[in-house]
Amino acid sequence: MEKVSLAVPLKYRKKKRFPILAALFLVPSVLSFVVFKYVPMLYAIVMSLFDFSIMNPPGPFVGLSNFIHLFKSSLFQTALYNTFVIALLSLVMTFWIPILQAMLLIDIRRGNTLFRFLYLLPAAVPSIAAVLIWKWLYNPDYGLLNAILERIGLPAVGWLNDPAIAKFSLVLPGVLGGGLAVLIYYSALQGVSREIVESSTIDGAGPWRRMISIYLPGLKFIIGIQFIQFLATAFLAFDNIYVMTGGGPANSTNVMSLMVYNSAFKQNQFGMAGAISFIIFAIVAIITLIQIKVSNKE
Amino acid sequence: MWRKKAISMGLIAIMSVMAACGSTGDNKPAESAGGNATAPVKTNSPGETDKQVTITVWDKSPDDDVFKSVLDEIYAEFDATHPHIKVNHVASPPGTSVNEVFMTANAGGEGPDAFQNASFPDIRDWVKAGVAYDLSPYWNDYADKDQYLPSAMEQATIDGKVYGVPADMYLMGLMYRKDLYREAGLDPNSPPKDWEEFAEVSQKLTNTDKKQYGYALLGMDWADWFFEYYVWQAGGDLTTKNEDGTITLDFTKEPTVTALQYWHDLKWKYKVVQSNVAQNFDDNKQDFFQKRAAMMLGSSDMFGDFASNGVSLDDVGFSSLPVGPSGKAPSQVGGRYWIINPKSDKEKQDAAWEYIVYMNSKEVHDKLNTFRLDNGIMPNLLSPRKDVNPLEFTSNVPQDLVANVQKAAGDTQLEYALKSRLSPYIVPAIQKVLLTEKVDIAAELKDAEEKAQREVVGPYNAEIGK
Numbered sequence: 001m002e003k004v005s006l007a008v009p010l011k012y013r014k015k016k017r018f019p020i021l022a023a024l025f026l027v028p029s030v031l032s033f034v035v036f037k038y039v040p041m042l043y044a045i046v047m048s049l050f051d052f053s054i055m056n057p058p059g060p061f062v063g064l065s066n067f068i069h070l071f072k073s074s075l076f077q078t079a080l081y082n083t084f085v086i087a088l089l090s091l092v093m094t095f096w097i098p099i100l101q102a103m104l105l106i107d108i109r110r111g112n113t114l115f116r117f118l119y120l121l122p123a124a125v126p127s128i129a130a131v132l133i134w135k136w137l138y139n140p141d142y143g144l145l146n147a148i149l150e151r152i153g154l155p156a157v158g159w160l161n162d163p164a165i166a167k168f169s170l171v172l173p174g175v176l177g178g179g180l181a182v183l184i185y186y187s188a189l190q191g192v193s194r195e196i197v198e199s200s201t202i203d204g205a206g207p208w209r210r211m212i213s214i215y216l217p218g219l220k221f222i223i224g225i226q227f228i229q230f231l232a233t234a235f236l237a238f239d240n241i242y243v244m245t246g247g248g249p250a251n252s253t254n255v256m257s258l259m260v261y262n263s264a265f266k267q268n269q270f271g272m273a274g275a276i277s278f279i280i281f282a283i284v285a286i287i288t289l290i291q292i293k294v295s296n297k298e
Numbered sequence: 299m300w301r302k303k304a305i306s307m308g309l310i311a312i313m314s315v316m317a318a319c320g321s322t323g324d325n326k327p328a329e330s331a332g333g334n335a336t337a338p339v340k341t342n343s344p345g346e347t348d349k350q351v352t353i354t355v356w357d358k359s360p361d362d363d364v365f366k367s368v369l370d371e372i373y374a375e376f377d378a379t380h381p382h383i384k385v386n387h388v389a390s391p392p393g394t395s396v397n398e399v400f401m402t403a404n405a406g407g408e409g410p411d412a413f414q415n416a417s418f419p420d421i422r423d424w425v426k427a428g429v430a431y432d433l434s435p436y437w438n439d440y441a442d443k444d445q446y447l448p449s450a451m452e453q454a455t456i457d458g459k460v461y462g463v464p465a466d467m468y469l470m471g472l473m474y475r476k477d478l479y480r481e482a483g484l485d486p487n488s489p490p491k492d493w494e495e496f497a498e499v500s501q502k503l504t505n506t507d508k509k510q511y512g513y514a515l516l517g518m519d520w521a522d523w524f525f526e527y528y529v530w531q532a533g534g535d536l537t538t539k540n541e542d543g544t545i546t547l548d549f550t551k552e553p554t555v556t557a558l559q560y561w562h563d564l565k566w567k568y569k570v571v572q573s574n575v576a577q578n579f580d581d582n583k584q585d586f587f588q589k590r591a592a593m594m595l596g597s598s599d600m601f602g603d604f605a606s607n608g609v610s611l612d613d614v615g616f617s618s619l620p621v622g623p624s625g626k627a628p629s630q631v632g633g634r635y636w637i638i639n640p641k642s643d644k645e646k647q648d649a650a651w652e653y654i655v656y657m658n659s660k661e662v663h664d665k666l667n668t669f670r671l672d673n674g675i676m677p678n679l680l681s682p683r684k685d686v687n688p689l690e691f692t693s694n695v696p697q698d699l700v701a702n703v704q705k706a707a708g709d710t711q712l713e714y715a716l717k718s719r720l721s722p723y724i725v726p727a728i729q730k731v732l733l734t735e736k737v738d739i740a741a742e743l744k745d746a747e748e749k750a751q752r753e754v755v756g757p758y759n760a761e762i763g764k
Contacts, residue, residue, distance in 0.1 A: 053427070054401060054405040055404060055427065056428060057405075069753075069757075072753070073753050075722050075753070140574045141509055141573050141574065141590075156573070158573065158574065161574045161577070161733060245576070247519060248518065248729055249517070249576040249726075250727075250729040254722075265398040265401060266395075267423075268397075268424075268426070268427045270405075
């Protein structure tokens with residue numbers, strides 16, 4: 001009988017060795033991550049089970065009553081609805097813009113650097129400043145948008161004070177696209193073989209065909225990642241809504257993240273705020289899992 | 299790998315919100331922690347007593363504050379007369395609201411030992427949240443306790459216990475631009491006396507060609523703040539506090555419906571308010587400063603804002619609110635209380651009380667008012683102390699302003715009970731009525747009342763019943 005050696009070949013043994021040095025370098029970041037991300041998250045979940053007292057934490061245990069109260073609350077139902085509508089509007093109106101911009105950018109040879117710079121520049125503007133600028137643009141009496149409408153003979157629009165269009169107005173600034181997302185997609189597109197692009201052009205594929213058959217499949221992976229990031233951002237949107245509308249008018253833009261803030265810092269109901277946070281977490285986690293399942297199947 | 303990364307990204311995103319609203323504070327009492335976390339470790343210098351107590355107070359004025367010199371002088375006098383107390387003056391941390399900053403600090407065990415910014419409407423919620431110490435033992439022995447106006451003490455007295463000492467107070471009234479009155483051919487010394495006259499005057503002050511409107515209505519998420527005055531003027535209130543402590547909602551009562559109808563008329567019938575009725579209070583103020591709005595509601599301590607925005611006090615009028623169908627127009631009284639941290643140890647609480655007594659003394663009030671007079675700064679025309687008379691320090695202020703503030707102080711009222719929890723129900727109804735020309739006002743209020751009763755007042759009253 002032939003002897004079988006149980007010794008692991010050297011090349012495999014090397015691979016199994018624990019990378020101590022790398023782990024040491026990672027320790028500070030992992031620790032910070034746990035302390036500043038996971039601990040608050042778990043603490044928020046604990047808070048949601050109490051009538052939380054900030055001076056004598058955790059306060060009386062109330063079990064799931066914060067959640068039960070929330071699901072019965074008309075304010076929460078409105079906020080839940082508004083959150084989904086705004087996220088959906090953002091998806092339809094803005095998610096594809098940077099993809100399109102990147103695909104157009106990749107075909108521009110002359111002035112490419114300038115365009116990339118111009119797309120990236122707005123990312124350097126503090127988001128709150130951009131929101132304030134848009135708030136001024138939307139002013140029904142003195143804002144630029146209504147001035148333009150008036151100039152071309154159209155009636156003034158109550159951008160932020162009409163409950164019917166306030167959600168749309170919140171999402172509209174995103175239609176300009178740009179920012180870091182364009183560069184991420186652009187970088188991914190650079191991985192697409194130029195030979196394939198050029199040979200398809202020679203074979204008669206126009207810009208539309210190249211976009212559908214070559215560029216988009218090349219971006220599939222990065223679009224998946226960006227989609228998750230996008231959804232999380234849409235569900236957690238706070239700054240722009242807080243500054244532009246404060247959740248009004250008539251609760252038409254009151255979203256869950258705003259409700260977290262109001263419950264905690266206007267009504268001092270920290271347990272309730274923890275419960276809403278957990279619900280947002282659960283929603284984003286479920287959508288993310290579905291997205292990953294779908295991606296894996298494909 | 300991809301799956302793990304994706305889940306992690308989802309987690310990271312949501313945790314940001316949780317971290318924002320969550321509390322990580324290990325809120326230990328100061329005594330167990332060896333003193334308040336914000337207080338520095340005491341290092342005695344030669345000559346200091348051995349038992350010096352260090353307290354932290356959020357009252358450090360910024361370098362560009364005009365009051366800095368006089369405040370530093372006042373602080374130095376306290377240090378000299380109270381060698382056993384060292385006050386660590388700290389600037390209030392930045393944030394979007396006092397409530398947010400203060401609650402966050404307390405959650406992290408970083409709350410100040412004494413704090414002078416507990417607003418009149420908020421103090422009940424703060425007591426419930428456990429961030430305001432029961433000052434009754436101090437108050438009962440306080441030599442100056444009878445010097446405070448009963449209206450200033452009302453909000454801080456809960457179930458017979460005193461939780462705050464009034465630091466300052468204001469009352470609300472109608473502010474109007476005299477220069478725009480003159481331009482419209484109106485008498486600048488004769489502001490409107492009732493709702494009807496107010497609507498007429500507002501129409502005369504509205505000039506769409508100049509993008510000027512008569513009255514800056516407050517329809518933002520604080521809309522109930524000013525709307526309640528109109529309910530008072532109509533003879534009612536938004537809630538009734540019953541003798542047993544329970545609350546009855548009055549959203550559907552006649553005065554509330556009448557008041558909301560009047561607001562609707564100002565917008566749609568008389569067309570005298572701004573297009574964006576949901577704009578915030580600061581935008582209203584800017585419109586008033588820049589002569590876009592001719593009238594707005596404002597507080598008696600707001601006059602200082604005019605000078606800093608280039609508006610002469612000679613161009614500003616202040617009057618009592620116009621009366622409504624009830625023939626009355628009470629002014630709302632607001633202000634701020636000094637409170638003490640319940641988590642501070644006893645020595646610090648005693649020291650904090652000494653500091654509050656000193657800072658609230660007639661001598662300090664008079665010193666600040668003298669500084670204002672000497673430097674041409676408008677004083678707050680209302681004092682919570684009976685023995686402090688701001689009128690003695692008003693030689694540089696138009697006397698009609700002074701007289702009208704005093705007149706408005708003759709009839710005052712506090713804000714409605716359970717305001718912070720009922721606002722999210724009444725405000726959307728107000729906004730919907732303001733933003734919709736053809737609307738069933740009674741139906742909107744009924745809907746708001748039903749929801750508020752089911753989700754807030756019902757459970758609140760049940761809790762009281764226990």
